[in-house]
Amino acid sequence: MSVIQDSDDIVELYESVRDDNSDITWFACVYNHEGQGKEIVAGASGYDYSEFLDMLTDDARVYGYVGVPIGSTVTHFAFITWIGPAVSPLKKAKVSTDKAFVKQLTPSFAKEILADNKADLDYDKVVQMLAAASGAAYSTGR
Numbered sequence: 001m002s003v004i005q006d007s008d009d010i011v012e013l014y015e016s017v018r019d020d021n022s023d024i025t026w027f028a029c030v031y032n033h034e035g036q037g038k039e040i041v042a043g044a045s046g047y048d049y050s051e052f053l054d055m056l057t058d059d060a061r062v063y064g065y066v067g068v069p070i071g072s073t074v075t076h077f078a079f080i081t082w083i084g085p086a087v088s089p090l091k092k093a094k095v096s097t098d099k100a101f102v103k104q105l106t107p108s109f110a111k112e113i114l115a116d117n118k119a120d121l122d123y124d125k126v127v128q129m130l131a132a133a134s135g136a137a138y139s140t141g142r
Contacts, residue, residue, distance in 0.1 A: 003098050005032060009042035010105045016045065017067045018077070018108070026052045029063040029102050040098060049123050056118055058086040061095055063102045065109070068123075068130050076130040077109040083116050110134050 004010065013027035027045035031037045040063070044055060055062055064080040081099055083092050111133040115121050 002101050003038060003040050004101050004105065005039040005041045007105055010102070013042055013045050014065060014106045017065055020075075023047045025049070025068075026064060026066040028052060028055050028065075030055070031061055040102060053118060053121060056082045056084065056115075056121070058084040060084045061087055061091060061098075063099060065106045066126065068127055070127065070131050070134060074134075076111075076134050078111045078113055078126060078130055079103060079106060079109040080113045080115065080121065080126075082121075083114070085116050 010027075010029060013024070016022045016024040017027055024045050025047045026049065028043040029040050030043035032039045032041045043062070044051070046052065049066065052064055052066065055064075060082065061084070062080075062082040064078075064082065066078045066080060067075045068078065070076050081095060083095055111129050113121070113126070113129065119125075
């Protein structure tokens with residue numbers, strides 16, 4: 001049984017982030033009932049990465065899909081799993097199985113990132129991780 005409540009909404013947001021003609025650069029999937037539920041639903045989306053980071057609270061579990069421009073023309077994508085430091089151990093454990101259902105709907109990404117500290121998701125760090133994952137960091141010494 002899937003924990004995804006409405007996969008069509010998630011797929012639509014996924015396609016919007018990947019669409020070169022769309023302003024949407026990220027979307028998030030969250031648990032229903034203000035994070036206390038057992039089903040995953042499409043959450044917010046937007047174009048400002050800082051808005052995505054604002055969703056990552058200490059008691060939240062969030063699955064994010066983010067498009068980041070590398071260079072002037074190419075966008076690379078990251079699948080981000082956030083487990084806030086105040087999430088209970090049982091809910092943390094559930095993330096590993098639930099994440100697989102979300103990844104089935106968002107299959108194309110260059111880097112998967114698991115984080116429980118916002119510093120690990122600093123925009124510049126994410127850009128560096130995606131550049132390295134794509135092989136675009138030839139002369140940077142990183």
